[in-house]
Amino acid sequence: MSNSLSFNVAPGGQLQGRLRVPGDKSISHRSIILGSIAEGETLVTGFLEGEDTLATLAAFQAMGVDIERSATRQVRIQGVGLNGLQAPEKPLDLGNSGTSMRLLSGLLAAQAFDVTLIGDASLSKRPMKRVTEPLALMGARIETTTAGTPPLRIQGGQALQGIDYTMPMASAQVKSSLLLAGLYAQGHTCVTEPAPTRDHSERMLKGFGYAVRRQAQGAAARICLTGGGRLQGMNIDVPTDLSSAAFFMVGAAIASGSDLVLEHVGVNPTRAGILRLLWDMGANILLSNTRTVGGEPVADIKIKASSLRGIRIPEAQVPLAIDEFPILFIAAACAEGETVLTGAEELRVKESDRIQVMADGLQAIGIEAQVTPDGIIIQGGQIRGGRVNSHGDHRIAMAFAMAALRAQAPIEILDCANVATSFPNFVELAKTAGLQLETQA
Ligand code: S3P
Numbered sequence: 066m067s068n069s070l071s072f073n074v075a076p077g078g079q080l081q082g083r084l085r086v087p088g089d090k091s092i093s094h095r096s097i098i099l100g101s102i103a104e105g106e107t108l109v110t111g112f113l114e115g116e117d118t119l120a121t122l123a124a125f126q127a128m129g130v131d132i133e134r135s136a137t138r139q140v141r142i143q144g145v146g147l148n149g150l151q152a153p154e155k156p157l158d159l160g161n162s163g164t165s166m167r168l169l170s171g172l173l174a175a176q177a178f179d180v181t182l183i184g185d186a187s188l189s190k191r192p193m194k195r196v197t198e199p200l201a202l203m204g205a206r207i208e209t210t211t212a213g214t215p216p217l218r219i220q221g222g223q224a225l226q227g228i229d230y231t232m233p234m235a236s237a238q239v240k241s242s243l244l245l246a247g248l249y250a251q252g253h254t255c256v257t258e259p260a261p262t263r264d265h266s267e268r269m270l271k272g273f274g275y276a277v278r279r280q281a282q283g284a285a286a287r288i289c290l291t292g293g294g295r296l297q298g299m300n301i302d303v304p305t306d307l308s309s310a311a312f313f314m315v316g317a318a319i320a321s322g323s324d325l326v327l328e329h330v331g332v333n334p335t336r337a338g339i340l341r342l343l344w345d346m347g348a349n350i351l352l353s354n355t356r357t358v359g360g361e362p363v364a365d366i367k368i369k370a371s372s373l374r375g376i377r378i379p380e381a382q383v384p385l386a387i388d389e390f391p392i393l394f395i396a397a398a399c400a401e402g403e404t405v406l407t408g409a410e411e412l413r414v415k416e417s418d419r420i421q422v423m424a425d426g427l428q429a430i431g432i433e434a435q436v437t438p439d440g441i442i443i444q445g446g447q448i449r450g451g452r453v454n455s456h457g458d459h460r461i462a463m464a465f466a467m468a469a470l471r472a473q474a475p476i477e478i479l480d481c482a483n484v485a486t487s488f489p490n491f492v493e494l495a496k497t498a499g500l501q502l503e504t505q506a
Contacts, residue, residue, distance in 0.1 A: 072462060072478040072492075074469035075501035076450060079322040079370070082498055086310050088113035088138065088303040089331045090487050091237070092361065094121045094164050095269050096301045097132070098172065098245070100142035101125040102150070103273050105298035109140040111329075112303055116486040117162035124169060127153040144298045147248060152178035156216065159184045161416060161457075161486045164238055166215060167196050171242030173219050174205035175249030182217040187416050187457055187483075189215050196242045199230045203246055203254070227252035227292060234411060235384040237262035237335075240288065244270070244277075247290050255289040257282060262384050263335045268360045272299055284381065304331030304363040308388045309488045311339050312463045313498060315392045317368040318348040319399040320470035325498060327366045334362070338386025342393060346373040346400055373400035375445055380408035387411060391464035394423050397443040398432040399471050406440035416483070417458035426453040426465055430476060450474025459483045463491055466502055 093113040098121065100107030112118065114134075122140070126132050129151035131143040159165040159182055166182050170193070173180050183189075194213035201207065206220035227250040232239050240256045244266055247254025267277045267288055273296035278289045310327045317323035332340070332352065343350055349371040352364040373396055383406075386393065390412055397404035412419040420441050427434040431449030435442045450472045455462035462481040469476040481504070484491050495502050 069506060070480070070482040071505045072466050072481050073503045073505060074466050074476045074478070076469055076472040076474055078470055078499050078501050079320040080313060080317040080325045080470070080498040080500070081323065083326040083328060084313060084494055084498055085328045086305045086313065086330070086494065087115065087488060087490065089306040090115060090118060090308065091164065091263060091265050092269070092303045092331070093118040094168065095265055096303065097121045097125055097140070097142065098168060099269055099273050099296060100144055100298065101130040101132070102147050102172070103144035103296035103298040104146045105144055107142040107144060107298040107301065109142065109301045109303060110138070111305070112138050112140045113306065113487070114138060115489050116160055117165060120158065120160040120162050121165045124157040124159065124165065127157060144296070147295060150176055153180060156181035156183045159188065161185050161187055161483055163188060163191055166193065166217065167238035167242050168245060170196050170207060170217055170219065171200060171244070171246040174200050174203070174207060174223065174246050175225050176221045178221040180219050180221070182215060182219070184215050192414055193217055195234065195236065195239050199228065199239070199243055200246055202228050202230065203250055205246065225250040227254040229255045231257040232259060235260040235262050237266070241266040244288065244290055247292055248275070248294070250292040253289055253291050255287055257287040258285045260285050260381060260384050261335055263333065265333070265361070272301070272360050273297060302359045304358055304361050305329050306487070307331050307336050307339065310366060311389045311392050312467050314339070314343065314350060314366065314368050315396045316467040316470055316500065318343060318350070318370060318373060319396060321370050323368070323370040325368050329363055330366050332362050332364045335385060338382040339389040339393065342376065342378060342382060342386055343396065345376045346396060347371055348373060375400045375402035375404040375443070377405045383409050388460060391419055391423055391460045392467065394427065394441065394443055395464050395468045398427055398445060398448060398468065400445040402445055404443045404445070407437070408439055410439040415458070417456040417461060419458065419461065422456050422458060422461055426461065429453050430468060430472065448472040450476050452477045452479065454479045455481055457483050459486050459488065463488065466495060466500060470500065
């Protein structure tokens with residue numbers, strides 16, 4: 066993929082109107098995975114047609130699943146049942162998508178055939194031992210590089226055993242990978258999370274008719290399922306992605322005169338840390354028309370500009386806002402006073418090192434940001450403008466685009482092509498709402 070796409074964003078402006086951001090990435094991945102191994106047809110509405118979720122879709126097509134896309138973001142999957150996947154002819158290329166690789170490693174560890182998972186330069190640097198080690202405890206055979214990174218060479222034909230595993234980090238990807246392997250394992254598979262993480266896998270498994278048990282353990286939970294059941298195809302209505310909505314929420318909060326409504330946004334409490342943190346900072350955000358769609362809470366979100374104050378981010382909120390820190394740091398840059406983040410070392414192993422890359426970018430546009438081993442300290446101030454390198458990280462590119470709303474001079478953002486991994490129409494929607502953004506190939 067070309068990495069030469071830049072964003073040039075003129076300073077100032079405001080965000081107005083009613084928008085619908087694309088479908089939720091996490092739920093879209095899971096709809097393809099579970100729909101493929103279910104029995105009968107699954108119809109997915111509101112599917113995210115981003116590069117990451119399309120990589121998951123293409124992987125299942127390569128394993129013989131009949132998946133049809135329509136022009137209206139509907140996807141029709143003819144499930145092949147738990148044991149109906151076929152060996153792909155070549156390695157499955159999962160592009161930039163950590164979710165695809167981690168979730169698929171659990172599912173594919175249990176198949177009768179061998180398969181290799183590969184990814185782009187960013188994904189090829191990301192840690193995979195967090196899934197391959199517990200999967201090995203279940204009896205899986207997966208080879209990584211000596212650094213614990215992709216390619217993953219998965220040897221099929223292994224009989225898996227359930228495990229009772231406590232994750233060292235709060236990761237929904239690890240939890241989901243083990244639960245997917247657990248569908249095929251002998252006996253019970255239980256995963257204990259040190260802090261709550263997104264629970265879309267558990268909700269969707271239940272929707273497909275698979276029993277998942279959850280026991281509260283202090284602030285966190287132990288999630289168990291028993292191998293050998295079956296999934297029944299269903300209809301899935303994917304809410305829009307709170308992580309994508311977050312760019313517009315912060316943009317409207319920081320740009321004076323803004324008044325914006327984001328429709329049909331997923332507000333699952335295990336994802337809603339960003340709402341709580343922005344409320345703590347003094348943002349004017351109202352949820353209305355809250356309802357449940359396909360087992361997931363959904364609301365319309367109205368945001369008006371307001372003055373923000375810096376906060377100390379509670380560590381318990383970190384996993385619940387894990388993808389929103391790039392844009393939250395922009396809110397912090399526009400707030401009065403200091404914002405302090407701790408307990409967020411996971412941010413260093415996302416699509417980029419989001420602590421370092423954000424600190425470099427903030428400094429480049431005139432904001433004081435001090436990196437700490439597990440977080441960052443940001444002093445609110447005046448954004449000047451300047452040139453920022455997103456290092457191919459979609460969320461960093463979109464975060465700095467919104468920063469221009471409060472800048473004194475243009476912001477140029479390099480290496481933005483990967484915005485298409487999660488938010489293919491970001492440029493168009495941002496311009497419609499009022500961002501003065503031009504792209505340069
Ligand atoms: C995801 C879980 C999160 C998140 C990622 C999507 C998921 O990763 O950062 O974008 O769909 O399960 P971790 O669970 O590894 O923190």
